[in-house]
Amino acid sequence: MKLLIILNDPPYGTERSFNGLRMAHALAKNDPAAEITVFLMADAVVCAKAGQKTPDGYYNLEHMLGRVLSARGRVLMCGACMDARGLRAEDMVDGAARSTMDELAQATLTADRVLVF
Template identity: 70%
Template sequence: MKTLFILNDPPYGRERCYNALRLAHALLKKDPQTMVSVFLMADAVIAAKAAQKTPDGYYNVERMLKRVLVGKGQVLLCGTCMDARGLAEAELMAGARRSTMDELAAATAEADKVLVF
């Protein structure tokens, strides 16, 4: 099964990214054959910024995205949203990559399920 997660909210301050990634991990744990794609849009693109440092005991979205990548998933970022926030490709965590609306459209058409957070 192919599941596409589209995240829009900032990685911290609200918990939508956190909860979406918790669900992505649960799906990968339940069925390792599941293909998970995470598309970050709007303020969610900051979730893929490398070298995030959060207080002890607080969740870290970068680490959560790494778990998606380890599970053979992909992490894609809206290029226009990156540009609007001044986020350069060199600032991204390893494995995450700049993408386009055309690629999001293709991933949406291919997915069995699309979840928007």
């Protein structure tokens, strides 16, 4: 099954991106053959910023994205959203890829399920 998870919220301050990544991890765990794509839009592109330092015991979205990537998932980031926030590809976690709305459209059209957080 092809699954597309679209995140819109910043990594911290709300729990929507956190919950979306929890769902991505649970889906990968329950169906190892699933093809999971996480698309980061708007403030969610900051979730993929490398070098996040959170207090002990607090969730870290950079690490959670790493779990998606290690489960053979894809992490795509809206390029226009990155530009608006002054983020460069070298600022981001390894494995996350700069993307476009056209690529999001294609991922949407080929997905069996789309979840939006």
